[in-house]
Amino acid sequence: MPLLPSRSFVCRRNLLKVSKFIVFIIAMLSTPAMAIVKGAESPDLAKYSVMVLDDRGEMCSATILSQTVLLTAAHCVAHASDWRVHWRDVDGKPILIKPKLVTVHPLYDPSAISKRRKSIDLALIKLSDALPDRFVAIEVSDLSVLPAGEMVTVAGFGFSQEKNRKTLGKIRSVDLNVVQPYGESKFILWLRDAFSGGAGGCQGDSGGPILYKNKLIAVVSWSSGEGRSNCGYYTQGVILLPELDWINRFIQNSN
Numbered sequence: 001m002p003l004l005p006s007r008s009f010v011c012r013r014n015l016l017k018v019s020k021f022i023v024f025i026i027a028m029l030s031t032p033a034m035a036i037v038k039g040a041e042s043p044d045l046a047k048y049s050v051m052v053l054d055d056r057g058e059m060c061s062a063t064i065l066s067q068t069v070l071l072t073a074a075h076c077v078a079h080a081s082d083w084r085v086h087w088r089d090v091d092g093k094p095i096l097i098k099p100k101l102v103t104v105h106p107l108y109d110p111s112a113i114s115k116r117r118k119s120i121d122l123a124l125i126k127l128s129d130a131l132p133d134r135f136v137a138i139e140v141s142d143l144s145v146l147p148a149g150e151m152v153t154v155a156g157f158g159f160s161q162e163k164n165r166k167t168l169g170k171i172r173s174v175d176l177n178v179v180q181p182y183g184e185s186k187f188i189l190w191l192r193d194a195f196s197g198g199a200g201g202c203q204g205d206s207g208g209p210i211l212y213k214n215k216l217i218a219v220v221s222w223s224s225g226e227g228r229s230n231c232g233y234y235t236q237g238v239i240l241l242p243e244l245d246w247i248n249r250f251i252q253n254s255n
Helices: 008-028 043-048 241-254
Strands: 049-054 059-064 069-072 083-090 094-097 103-104 125-126 151-156 172-179 188-192 210-212 215-224 232-239
Touching: 043 049, 043 059, 049 069, 069 241, 083 215, 094 241, 125 241, 151 188, 151 215, 232 241
Parallel strands: none
Antiparallel strands: 049 059, 049 083, 059 069, 069 125, 083 094, 103 125, 151 172, 151 210, 172 188, 188 232, 210 215, 215 232
């Protein structure tokens, strides 16, 4: 019979996992943090979103669908084995919560971009306990298509300076225009800075809300830049209306 790990060994292993998240939080808190390249601080949107950290040291944003259900990008959770939902309390103290359940969309394809295949880059997170009352769910839009030229608001906790982790952790937003570089799409929203100033999503903004007329129409899934940059050119989001059946089944089955 194989020997079971001792209780002290299990405790040490769990402590090491938690310590990874704590170190990441300390790094984010060490300097003033920002998010969204060339965006603006948006404390009014903080009630709609939290952060998701993983055991690889990566961070994403997550959008609140209910007090116990969060929506994020699939690539934010699919390649890790442990996660924490993170926010700061009213006194600024960092809170870390282990999710009850994490589910990736069945049509998520991690090779979709390189192989030019369709992928639904979404994941759902279930919490054991409700979020504090200061967090609220965003109403989902009943639109699945927006014409080119329409303006949306993109928000997230990601980098405001590409590859600079010290600029993570504070919610910011920017208004971007809908574009259609490959024609009309009913599952992906393509966005660009109307003034070509380099504004847009960046690393860490994935899973953040994309709002149209104050309703949630999509969540951030991807960004690109010019030259060697990965931010500030295109921002892409997964449109939610076609995925509502999947979302509602998760909510019903996880209760």
